Amino acid sequence: MSPSWISRPRDIGDKSDVNVNSSPVSRSCLSRKSKRFWMLLCAGILLLIVAIGLAVGLGVGLTEGSGGGGTSPSPPLPSNNNTNATSGDFWRPTAGSSWQIVLQNPPTDTSLNVSVYDIDLFDNNASTxxxxxxxxxxxxxxxxxxxxxxxxxxxxxxxxxxxxKGLDGWPGELWLDTNSTNVRSIMSARLSLAASKGCDGVDPDNIDGYDNDSGLDLTESTAVDYLTFLAIEAHGYNMSIGLKNAGAIVNATVDFLQWEVNEQCVQYQECDLFRPFVAAGKPVFHIEYPSDAPAVPLSTKNSLCDAPSAQGFSTVIKEMSLNDWVEEC
Structure with a gap:
């Protein structure tokens, strides 16, 4: 049982101020007149405290109502309508497209009956x-x-x-300042490399530094700006581009990105954040990583594949290493 149920021992400050040896006169030394004075004084002080409390409460209410601060959550970012980010002749996959993702190594099994493969840019060559x-x-x-x-x-x-700062759980990996001209120049070169290899689209990861302890001045707005830059570059090469996780900026990016890659929205009960892509006819390429993979019980598979919150998503069950093993839904 919690110790909080035990009565707190009375310390010296809790003892009665009454001296048992005091006479009745010493304990009742106030006259009726002085008693009335002190009672009126106490009442006046009490009224003053109440008035101050009401004034402070009213002031806080006015401040919150006028949008001048407070702890209310910021409103969602508006949709980005930059036409430069949506123009171009590039692949536009549809909701429900089947897929496989292999990032640990070049895929060894390319015969799966799926329409899309998500593979590492650097580890795979143009012939693959x-x-x-x-x-x-x-x-x-x-x-x-x-x-x-x-x-x-x-x-x-x-x-x-x-x-x-470093990425938690990924030794040697560091968050990048995506506002940096140098970082953007390097990413432009990566997009050029992807186009030269024949990639149909790109999957830019870790754009949600705003939601992590990055040590950088990254916000939802800077993430949308960065993705707008990447989309314009990718579309200029006739390549598609998607959003990776980052549920907070889905509504701001769904119009100019072609899909969403999500990890574990069923586990974390946040699939509704990504549904705007499906509503727009665009796929949510969805991955769940059950702890017992690759020996996934049928009951676990069914619970993930048939999750009502992920209906319409392109769901696969994978190991965290993202090797060739996959359980398709």
């Missing part, structure tokens, strides 16, 4: 992507757009001012 195309499969090329990875071929091009 061409082979997918001969099977009438589209290819999304993954890269981290918001973090520094030490072992990428272009890692040396980042400079110290580009770096924020």
């Amino acid at each position: 992507i061409s082979a997918f195309h001969t099977q009438n499969k589209r290819v999304i090329c993954y890269f981290s757009a918001g973090s520094y990875e030490p072992n990428r071929p272009d890692s040396s091009q980042f400079t110290k001012p580009d770096f924020g």
